[in-house]
Amino acid sequence: MSHRRPDGYEAVLFDMDGVVLEGRETAPAVRSRALDDVLADRDVTVPPTRRESLARPAYDDAFRTACEGLGLDPARLFREREERSATRAVERLAAGMRRLHRDVTVFDALADRATLGLVSNNYHPTVEFVVDHFRLDEFAFVRGRDPGPDGYGRRKPDPHYLNEALDALDATDAIYVGDRATDVIAADRAGIDSAFLRRDHNADRDLNVEPTAEIESLRELLPLAGGSSPDPSATPSARPADSPNSDADRGRPSE
Numbered sequence: 052m053s054h055r056r057p058d059g060y061e062a063v064l065f066d067m068d069g070v071v072l073e074g075r076e077t078a079p080a081v082r083s084r085a086l087d088d089v090l091a092d093r094d095v096t097v098p099p100t101r102r103e104s105l106a107r108p109a110y111d112d113a114f115r116t117a118c119e120g121l122g123l124d125p126a127r128l129f130r131e132r133e134e135r136s137a138t139r140a141v142e143r144l145a146a147g148m149r150r151l152h153r154d155v156t157v158f159d160a161l162a163d164r165a166t167l168g169l170v171s172n173n174y175h176p177t178v179e180f181v182v183d184h185f186r187l188d189e190f191a192f193v194r195g196r197d198p199g200p201d202g203y204g205r206r207k208p209d210p211h212y213l214n215e216a217l218d219a220l221d222a223t224d225a226i227y228v229g230d231r232a233t234d235v236i237a238a239d240r241a242g243i244d245s246a247f248l249r250r251d252h253n254a255d256r257d258l259n260v261e262p263t264a265e266i267e268s269l270r271e272l273l274p275l276a277g278g279s280s281p282d283p284s285a286t287p288s289a290r291p292a293d294s295p296n297s298d299a300d301r302g303r304p305s306e
Contacts, residue, residue: 059277133198
């Protein structure tokens, strides 16, 4: 792993689901309904025994075998299903079914100390929508995975998208903030540090990897990012009251 400079990191990169956005991942029902959309477009009826394999998140032998048994191209169907999943996920986000974590108010202060980036295993169209919808203007780089088999193969712990972020930001001294062991592994493979964020959904999880730091709030990143430590009694600058991610508008996800 890299070693943090005394004056802080050049870049602080974040996972999205469970770190910035409440909810660990897109609801499985989204993927299931996206599959229904694609099959309906193709006027294909699938036996229940094969449908289960087609609705699985993985692009694996079971998925490919089920497609081939129906005379369908596995890579194309997988990509189309994921594209529809992204569309449905955006619709749910627009309807207010997921919210930001409250401590994202620290992004304003963090952006004054380091360049911020968002790198997620979620679909790129979904990640872009989250940034636009919630007005997360502090991010200088935003990347989700491409829908389809190639994007699936580049999910963390593969460091592909983290490396893309580092190249785009021209940063070598960085830290990646995530809530899973795969985030820590991906950061290590990219040659950067990691911060494991414990929230309610992973508070008691035992890690089989060692992050550079463990934190319980995004506000704990301020001293890591360099600059003077914040006054603990100070209230982080709030976003406009009419913003979708103002404190008054945030709540627990309903999915």
